[in-house]
Amino acid sequence: MSKAPRLRQALRTPMGIATAILSALILLVAIFGPMLAGDTADRIDTDAIGRHSGTEHLFGTDALGRDIAARVVVATRLTLELTLFATLIAVLGGLILGVLPAVLGRRAGRLITATVNLLVAFPGLLFVLFLAVIFGVGTFSAAFAIGLGAAPATARLVQNLTAAVAGTDYVAAARILGVGRFRIIVRHILPNIAEPVALFVAQVAAGILVAFSGLSFLGLGVQAPDYDWGRLLNEQLDRVMVDPMSAVGPGAAIVLTGITFGLIGEVVAGASGGRGANRPEAEPVASIDEQPTAEAESALLHVDHLRVRFPGHTAVHDVCLSVTEGEAVGIVGESGSGKSLTALAAAGLVPHPGRVSARTLRFADRDLNRQAPKGTSLAMVFQDPMASLNPALTVGRQLAEVAEVHHGAGRAAALARAVARLGAVGIINPEQRVSKRPHEFSGGMRQRVMIAMGLMGEPRLIIADEPTTALDVTVQAQVLALLRDVRDESGAALLLISHDIAVVSQVCDRVVVMYAGRIVEELPVGDLADGVAHPYSAALIGAVPTMTTDRDVPLATIPGRPPEPGEESVGCPFAPRCARASDRCRTEEPVLERIGPGRRVACWDPITTAVHELEEVR
Numbered sequence: 001m002s003k004a005p006r007l008r009q010a011l012r013t014p015m016g017i018a019t020a021i022l023s024a025l026i027l028l029v030a031i032f033g034p035m036l037a038g039d040t041a042d043r044i045d046t047d048a049i050g051r052h053s054g055t056e057h058l059f060g061t062d063a064l065g066r067d068i069a070a071r072v073v074v075a076t077r078l079t080l081e082l083t084l085f086a087t088l089i090a091v092l093g094g095l096i097l098g099v100l101p102a103v104l105g106r107r108a109g110r111l112i113t114a115t116v117n118l119l120v121a122f123p124g125l126l127f128v129l130f131l132a133v134i135f136g137v138g139t140f141s142a143a144f145a146i147g148l149g150a151a152p153a154t155a156r157l158v159q160n161l162t163a164a165v166a167g168t169d170y171v172a173a174a175r176i177l178g179v180g181r182f183r184i185i186v187r188h189i190l191p192n193i194a195e196p197v198a199l200f201v202a203q204v205a206a207g208i209l210v211a212f213s214g215l216s217f218l219g220l221g222v223q224a225p226d227y228d229w230g231r232l233l234n235e236q237l238d239r240v241m242v243d244p245m246s247a248v249g250p251g252a253a254i255v256l257t258g259i260t261f262g263l264i265g266e267v268v269a270g271a272s273g274g275r276g277a278n279r280p281e282a283e284p285v286a287s288i289d290e291q292p293t294a295e296a297e298s299a300l301l302h303v304d305h306l307r308v309r310f311p312g313h314t315a316v317h318d319v320c321l322s323v324t325e326g327e328a329v330g331i332v333g334e335s336g337s338g339k340s341l342t343a344l345a346a347a348g349l350v351p352h353p354g355r356v357s358a359r360t361l362r363f364a365d366r367d368l369n370r371q372a373p374k375g376t377s378l379a380m381v382f383q384d385p386m387a388s389l390n391p392a393l394t395v396g397r398q399l400a401e402v403a404e405v406h407h408g409a410g411r412a413a414a415l416a417r418a419v420a421r422l423g424a425v426g427i428i429n430p431e432q433r434v435s436k437r438p439h440e441f442s443g444g445m446r447q448r449v450m451i452a453m454g455l456m457g458e459p460r461l462i463i464a465d466e467p468t469t470a471l472d473v474t475v476q477a478q479v480l481a482l483l484r485d486v487r488d489e490s491g492a493a494l495l496l497i498s499h500d501i502a503v504v505s506q507v508c509d510r511v512v513v514m515y516a517g518r519i520v521e522e523l524p525v526g527d528l529a530d531g532v533a534h535p536y537s538a539a540l541i542g543a544v545p546t547m548t549t550d551r552d553v554p555l556a557t558i559p560g561r562p563p564e565p566g567e568e569s570v571g572c573p574f575a576p577r578c579a580r581a582s583d584r585c586r587t588e589e590p591v592l593e594r595i596g597p598g599r600r601v602a603c604w605d606p607i608t609t610a611v612h613e614l615e616e617v618r
C-alpha cells in the first residue's frame with residue numbers, strides 16, 4: 001500500500017478523525033478569527049473593565065474592558081505563525097547540524113557531534129532564555145531563540161538516524177560506486193530518515209508552542225500591542241485568583257493545540273507504520289503468466305515471484321518457494337544471498353526501507369500482501385537470541401506474555417505454560433530458570449528459550465534464521481536435534497536458513513540454494529548424495545570439510561566474491577565465479593527450470609546425473 005492510502009486509512013480511525021477535526025478547527029480559527037473577532041477583541045470598553053466570565057463574556061474582560069474570548073480567537077493566528085516559524089528554524093538547524101558530521105571530515109564531524117551533545121545536555125529553558133536575552137526582547141528574536149533552542153535535540157535525532165542509514169549496505173555500495181557525500185545525503189539518507197524526523201517534528205512543535213507561550217507569559221516573547229496566548233495568560237495573571245475562567249481561555253487553547261500537534265504525530269506514525277511491526281509495502285507483480293500449481297495452492301507457505309527492494313538495489317529477485325504442512329525446507333547460500341530477507345518477507349518483517357512485492361505471498365490461507373500472519377501460527381527463531389530477548393525481563397515473563405496476549409491466558413496459567421515449554425526444550429530446572437534474565441543463560445540455552453517462545457503458541461511454521469551460527473559445534477548439534485524433535489512433536493513445518501549446507505541436510509527434507517537474491521537450485525535432501533546440478537551448489541558442498549578431508553590440503557573455497565548490493569550483472573550472476581561458464585552464461589540469465597520431482601535448477605550447463613533428467617524434461 002502506498003503512503004497516501006495508508007494516510008487515508010489512518011485518518012479513518014477514531015484518533016484520525018479527532019485529529020482531522022481539531023486541526024481543521026484550529027486552522028479555520030487562525031485564518032478567519034482575526035477577520036471575524038478582530039473588532040470585538042480590540043474594542044476598549046471602559047464600562048466593562050474587569051468583567052467576570054458569564055453569558056455576555058465567556059472568559060470575562062481584561063483591564064481595558066476587551067473581550068478575552070475574542071482575543072483568544074484572534075491570538076490563534078500569531079501563536080500558530082510563531083510556533084511554525086520556530087519549528088522551521090528547529091528543523092533546519094537540526095537537519096544541518098545533524099547531517100554535517102556525515103559530510104565533514106572525521107575531526108570536524110566529532111566537534112559538531114560533541115557540541116550538539118553539550119547543547120542537548122544544557123537545560124533547555126536556560127538556553128532559550130540566554131538566547132532570548134542575547135537577541136533582545138521581541139517577538140521574532142524569541143521565535144529565533146526557541147527555534148535554535150529546539151535545534152540540538154532535532155540534530156541529535158538526525159545524527160543518530162543518519163549514522164544508522166549511513167551504515168547500511170546500500171550506502172556502502174553507493175560510496176564504492178563513487179557517489180559524492182552530498183548526493184548520498186540527498187538521495188540515500190534524507191529520504192530514509194524523513195518519516196521518523198517528521199514524527200519528531202510534531203512533538204517539537206507541541207514543545208515549542210508551550211515554550212513560546214512560557215516566554216510570552218514571562219514578558220520575553222510577544223510584545224504589546226501584539227498578543228499571543230502566552231501574553232493573554234500574562235495579562236490575566238493578577239485576576240486569576242478572583243476569576244479563574246479569565247485564564248482558562250488562553251490556557252485551554254494552548255493545551256488543545258499542543259494535543260493536536262501530538263495527535264498529528266501519532267497519525268503520521270500510524271500511517272508510516274512507525275509503531276509496531278514495520279510491514280512493508282506489497283504490490284502485486286503486474287504480468288506473470290504462470291498459473292499456480294495444485295501443489296503450490298495447497299502449500300502452507302507459498303511465495304511466488306517475491307521481490308525485496310531497497311533504495312538503490314534489489315536484494316531478492318523473483319523467488320518462488322513453497323513449504324507444505326509439516327515439511328522442513330532449508331535455504332542455503334553465502335552471506336548476502338537473500339536467505340534472511342526471503343524468510344523475513346514471509347513473516348512480514350522486512351525492515352524499513354525495504355519494499356516487498358509478490359504475485360502471491362500466502363501463509364496458512366492468509367494473504368500476507370494484505371494481512372499479518374495470524375496470532376502465533378508462525379514462530380521466528382533468530383541467529384542472535386540476545387538481541388531478540390528483552391534483557392530487562394525474566395525469560396518467564398517474556399514467554400508468558402505470548403500466552404497472555406495471544407491466548408488470553410491468566411498470569412499463573414501463562415507462567416505454568418512457560419515452565420512447561422522451557423522443560424520441553426531441555427532447560428533443566430525450568431521452575432527456577434523461569435525467573436532468570438537472558439544474560440544468565442548460555443548461548444545455547446538462550447537459543448532454546450527462543451525456540452520455547454515460538455512453542456508458546458501452536459506454530460504451523462517455524463522460521464529459524466541461522467539458529468546455530470553463534471554456537472559451538474556440540475551445542476549446535478543439540479539445538480539442531482531439538483529443532484528436529486520439536487518438528488516431530490508439534491507437526492510444525494520448518495524453514496531453516498543457514499549458510500551451511502551440512503546443517504540443512506541434517507534437519508531438512510528439501511534444500512533451496514540461493515545466490516545473489518535468486519534461487520539457483522532446489523532438490524530433496526536425499527538427492528544431495530547423487531550430486532547437485534548447479535555448480536554453485538557443488539562448490540558449497542565442496543567447501544564443507546568432512547572426516548575424510550585431507551588435512552594437508554587447504555580447504556576448498558569458492559573463488560571470487562558474490563556481487564555487491566546494487567551491482568547489476570548480465571547473464572548468470574554466478575558466471576564470473578563459475579569454471580563451467582560459457583558465453584551464453586555471461587550474456588543470458590538462466591531461468592529456474594523443473595528437472596524432476598522436487599528438483600529445479602537455474603543453469604545453462606548443469607552438472608551430474610541431473611542433466612539426463614533435465615534433457616528428458618526438455
Ligand SMILES: Nc1ncnc2c1ncn2[C@@H]1O[C@H](COP(=O)(O)OP(=O)(O)OP(=O)(O)O)[C@@H](O)[C@H]1O
Nearest residue numbers: 168169310315334335336337338339340341351565
Ligand atoms: N536493511 C537493509 N537495507 C539495505 N540492504 C539490506 C538490508 N538488509 C539486507 N540488505 C541487503 O540484502 C541482501 C540480502 O540480505 P540477507 O540478509 O537476506 O542475506 P543473507 O543471505 O541472509 O545473508 P546473511 O547470512 O549474512 O544474513 C544483502 O545484499 C544485504 O546487503
